[in-house]
Amino acid sequence: MEKPKQLPSGKWRQRVTGPDGKRHSVTEATERKTAKAAALLLAELIATAEKAEETQARTLTRFDLFAESWLQTRRPGEPGGYAVTSYRKRLHHLATLNRTFGEHHVEDITPAMIRTWWNTLSDTPSQRHTLFWFLHAIFEVALDDELIHRNPARVRGASTKTAKTRPTFTDADVEKVYAAATDDQTRAMLAVLRGTALRIGELVALDWADIEFLDSKVSITKHSTAYGIQPGTKTGPDHCRTLALPQWVQDVLEGLLKGTDGDGPIFRHKKGGRLSVDGAEQMFRKLRATAGLDHMHLHDLRHIALTSYARQPGVTLADLKALGGHLSDSVAMGYQHSDDERATQHAATSVVPRWVQA
Numbered sequence: 001m002e003k004p005k006q007l008p009s010g011k012w013r014q015r016v017t018g019p020d021g022k023r024h025s026v027t028e029a030t031e032r033k034t035a036k037a038a039a040l041l042l043a044e045l046i047a048t049a050e051k052a053e054e055t056q057a058r059t060l061t062r063f064d065l066f067a068e069s070w071l072q073t074r075r076p077g078e079p080g081g082y083a084v085t086s087y088r089k090r091l092h093h094l095a096t097l098n099r100t101f102g103e104h105h106v107e108d109i110t111p112a113m114i115r116t117w118w119n120t121l122s123d124t125p126s127q128r129h130t131l132f133w134f135l136h137a138i139f140e141v142a143l144d145d146e147l148i149h150r151n152p153a154r155v156r157g158a159s160t161k162t163a164k165t166r167p168t169f170t171d172a173d174v175e176k177v178y179a180a181a182t183d184d185q186t187r188a189m190l191a192v193l194r195g196t197a198l199r200i201g202e203l204v205a206l207d208w209a210d211i212e213f214l215d216s217k218v219s220i221t222k223h224s225t226a227y228g229i230q231p232g233t234k235t236g237p238d239h240c241r242t243l244a245l246p247q248w249v250q251d252v253l254e255g256l257l258k259g260t261d262g263d264g265p266i267f268r269h270k271k272g273g274r275l276s277v278d279g280a281e282q283m284f285r286k287l288r289a290t291a292g293l294d295h296m297h298l299h300d301l302r303h304i305a306l307t308s309y310a311r312q313p314g315v316t317l318a319d320l321k322a323l324g325g326h327l328s329d330s331v332a333m334g335y336q337h338s339d340d341e342r343a344t345q346h347a348a349t350s351v352v353p354r355w356v357q358a
Contacts, residue, residue, distance in 0.1 A: 004034040014038040018045035061147055063109065064102035067094055067138045076230075076237060083236050085225045093134045101135075106142045111152045118155045132158045169300050171308070173293055180290040186283060188256045189267055190301065195249035197305035197323055200298055204275045205229055206266045211253060216245045220325070224277055233325050241325055306335040 004014040007027070012034040015025045026041055028034040071094060076084045100117050101109055114135070121128035136153040143151055174194055181187045193203060201223040210219045221240045222229050231237045245253075256266070265274040284298040306324050309315060317329060326332040 004031045004038070006031070016042045016045070018042070019049040020045075061106045061142075062102070063104050063106050063138075064094075064098045066106050066142065066147075067097070070138065070141050081236070083232060083234055084227055084230045085234065088227070090134065093131055096131060097135055097138075106139070106147050109139075109152050111154050114153055115155055118158060129158070129160075167295055169293070169296055169304060171304060173291075173296060174301060174304060176291040176293060177284075177287045177296070180287045184256050184259065185267060186287070188252045189280065189283075191249050191252040193298070193301040194305050195246045196243050197302050197309065199223065199234060199302065199325070200277050200280055201225060202233060202325075204265075204267050204277055204280055207264060208257065208260070208262050208266055211245075211266075213250065213254065216247070216250055218243050218245055224274070226277075229274075235325060235327050239325065239327070241322065243323065303335050306332075 002015045004012045006012050011027050011029055012031045013025055013027045014034045014037075015023050016038050017023050024041060024045065026034060026037040028037055071087075071090060074081050074087065074090070076082060076087050081087070082090060101113075104113075118128060118132065121131070132153065132155065136151065136159075139148065139151045139153050142148050171194075174190065178187060178190050181190060189203065192198065192206075193200075196218060198220065202220050205222045205224040206218070210221065212218070219240070219242050220233060222231050223233050224230075233239045233241070253266070267275040267280070269275050269279050281298050288294060288296045302324070306320060309323055310320055317332060320335075321327070321329070321332045324332055324335060326335075
């Protein structure tokens, strides 16, 4: 800050340089008043600059901007990125959350605000569970970035899944659906799902080139989505796997191969193009109606296959995850079901304890 200088008019002037680098001047009648005014002006310039910096910093931590910038790091193709379908779902989830929290700053969102939002979604328990999980994940990132000291997404019971319990099905039900099928392709589709536990999107994405008949292997390198064929699987573009084909599944596929040119998609619609997930599910709805199993879904064959595999001696959780393509232990265990037939068999073969015989 320069010293006051007297002007030809007799007044005093002093120049100060603000935080932005610009020069400002004050003029007073005396040297003392000029120095005082210059000091006050500089203090005001510094306070204004600090407030502007704080405002800019807070703008960067607006919920919508912060969440969007984090989600960008999880784009398909990025290390640890989402699969295409999952990424689009997250974008939709974020758009929903932004309607409530978008204009708020991350550090200003309180548990009370989140509880109020949670209560407004009481009519959609499954949706609000997913949204809460995603909201909690966003605040975990903010916590790691030290923007907040504690995650405000704290609602008792919010992490508990509330989806309705669906009935479980067995091979006896698959047999009924298989009997209702009238063409080789439909039977082959049911056989592959039951024998390999593929996801439906993985099934319809199969090409004949993915089948190694000599080695009895099938390579899962892509999956079908609403946005076309995508690399990898539902869990990520790099999550491919190779599965052993049961001999009976291979026999069914070899029978189907004889009526084709052995090139392109295995499962096709009536016009010859690749069958879609919706097309496969529509076909199955007709079969289940004929079989009298209106509550059965095509995805249930994956549950049946994984449950059957888990019953084999020596099969570990790691084996189940490898077959199903799961990354999470809890998700893999969610595919395990019990049935009355197995419980009855156990009761019939139960050995009488020695203390009872005595």
